[in-house]
Amino acid sequence: MNALLRRLGAMTVDGVWRLGFMARFFFALLRYSGQSFRRLPLTIREIYFSGVLSLLIILVSGLFVGLVLGLQGYDILQRFGSSDALGIMVALSLLRELGPVVAGLLFASRAGSAVTAEIGLMKTTEQLQAMDMMAVNPIARVAAPRFWGGVISMPLLAAMFSAMGIFGGWLIGVVAIGVDDGAFWSQMRASVDFRYDIVNGAIKSFVFGVAVSLIAVFEGYDCQPTAEGVSRAITRTVVSSALAILALDFVLTSFMFRGL
Amino acid sequence: MSRTTLDLWVGLFVALGFAALVFLAVKVGSYADASGGTTYAVEAAFDNIGGLKARAPVKSAGVVVGRVGGIRFDSQNYRAIVRLDLDGRYEFPVDTSASILTSGLLGEQYIGLDPGADSEILKGGDKLQITQSAVVLEKLIGQFLFNKAAGTPAHETPAQ
Numbered sequence: 001m002n003a004l005l006r007r008l009g010a011m012t013v014d015g016v017w018r019l020g021f022m023a024r025f026f027f028a029l030l031r032y033s034g035q036s037f038r039r040l041p042l043t044i045r046e047i048y049f050s051g052v053l054s055l056l057i058i059l060v061s062g063l064f065v066g067l068v069l070g071l072q073g074y075d076i077l078q079r080f081g082s083s084d085a086l087g088i089m090v091a092l093s094l095l096r097e098l099g100p101v102v103a104g105l106l107f108a109s110r111a112g113s114a115v116t117a118e119i120g121l122m123k124t125t126e127q128l129q130a131m132d133m134m135a136v137n138p139i140a141r142v143a144a145p146r147f148w149g150g151v152i153s154m155p156l157l158a159a160m161f162s163a164m165g166i167f168g169g170w171l172i173g174v175v176a177i178g179v180d181d182g183a184f185w186s187q188m189r190a191s192v193d194f195r196y197d198i199v200n201g202a203i204k205s206f207v208f209g210v211a212v213s214l215i216a217v218f219e220g221y222d223c224q225p226t227a228e229g230v231s232r233a234i235t236r237t238v239v240s241s242a243l244a245i246l247a248l249d250f251v252l253t254s255f256m257f258r259g260l
Numbered sequence: 261m262s263r264t265t266l267d268l269w270v271g272l273f274v275a276l277g278f279a280a281l282v283f284l285a286v287k288v289g290s291y292a293d294a295s296g297g298t299t300y301a302v303e304a305a306f307d308n309i310g311g312l313k314a315r316a317p318v319k320s321a322g323v324v325v326g327r328v329g330g331i332r333f334d335s336q337n338y339r340a341i342v343r344l345d346l347d348g349r350y351e352f353p354v355d356t357s358a359s360i361l362t363s364g365l366l367g368e369q370y371i372g373l374d375p376g377a378d379s380e381i382l383k384g385g386d387k388l389q390i391t392q393s394a395v396v397l398e399k400l401i402g403q404f405l406f407n408k409a410a411g412t413p414a415h416e417t418p419a420q
Contacts, residue, residue, distance in 0.1 A: 041263065044266065044267060044270050045266060047270045047273065047274075048266050048269055048270050048273075051270070051273050051277075052269045052270060052272075052273045055273060055276075091288050095284065095288070152274075153273075155277070156273065156274065156276075156277025156278070156280070156281075157277070159277055159280040159281045159284060160276060160277055160280040162280070162284060163280040163283050163284055163288075164280075166284075166288060185287070188288055189287075189288065189289070192288050192289040193289065194285055194289040196315075197289065198284050198285060198288070198289045202281070
């Protein structure tokens with residue numbers, strides 16, 4: 001009993017300590033961001049690795065999600081004789097939920113894991129300490145550019161995911177099934193509000209970008225400097241990113257879309 | 261990879277991202293309609309607003325001319341006060357009447373404005389005098405059944 005309680009206490013203290021360390025790490029990241037922005041090519045390089053290289057998986061997944069939404073949406077809506085509303089359904093589900101969330105999950109597993117692996121390996125091979133010895137701040141030189149690369153890439157990727165998905169829904173609905181083209185677009189335009197749907201979706205994707213990038217950079221920076229430690233850190237990045245995205249999505253949705 | 265190719269790819273990526281955002285804003289969303297232009301608010305009191313929601317459209321002659329800005333309850337007169345944010349481009353006479361209508365049989369509820377004939381124009385803060393409440397389907401059916409029962413004597417039932 002005593003041991004069990006002690007274990008629980010140790011776990012709690014450990015968790016709180018890690019959370020505090022993460023918060024301090026986040027503030028350090030923000031503090032040294034100015035320094036890293038002065039060397040912009042570093043951040044541009046990271047946008048290339050996180051954003052440009054994720055482009056293919058995001059676009060292809062977006063297309064397939066849109067195709068599925070087109071098929072499923074048509075199947076359900078035609079029962080109520082309102083297959084003209086297919087555009088609304090595809091656009092709203094992508095802009096509000098699927099775009100930010102699925103793009104965020106893909107981004108976490110494609111780019112977040114790579115960032116963790118890279119920083120973890122740098123730590124394992126003592127490159128971070130070497131930088132510190134040369135009076136180069138590893139947070140400004142290594143962590144901040146990767147963080148901002150992810151934060152900038154994520155909303156753009158989510159927007160492309162949504163656009164691609166709507167194209168996919170159009171392909172199935174209008175080209176393949178034969179829903180009226182004019183009704184598809186005009187109903188969509190009448191119901192999708194710029195401020196309410198598109199901006200809120202973009203805010204979601206930005207928040208997910210911050211969460212995923214912070215988790216990825218932190219897990220890499222905090223990992224045990226062994227081969228096993230790096231692999232564990234990568235697993236933790238993907239798992240906690242996914243959990244963070246889904247939990248944050250619920251919180252944000254409950255604030256943004258309450259039907260007034 | 262050389263610096264310039266990298267810059268080119270990132271530039272292409274960012275441009276694509278913004279192109280997607282513009283596509284969503286212009287083609288998918290109604291950015292042009294919600295241009296954030298000036299609006300003016302007028303109020304209307306209804307006995308019953310049915311299922312009217314904030315942000316529901318306000319239409320005149322079928323054209324969207326504004327949105328429902330807010331709904332509150334007037335505890336003095338026990339009526340619902342609806343604020344209408346009307347587009348500044350459109351002007352209406354002061355004796356315009358507002359009614360709560362339903363688009364289609366099951367569609368959303370909206371407010372229809374029927375312009376009056378007065379030469380004076382509605383300004384922000386004005387109150388619409390003539391309003392017509394939402395039709396509550398249950399009441400309508402109840403009334404219909406009641407009239408039917410009252411209007412047909414028992415020996416003249418169509419069953420014969």
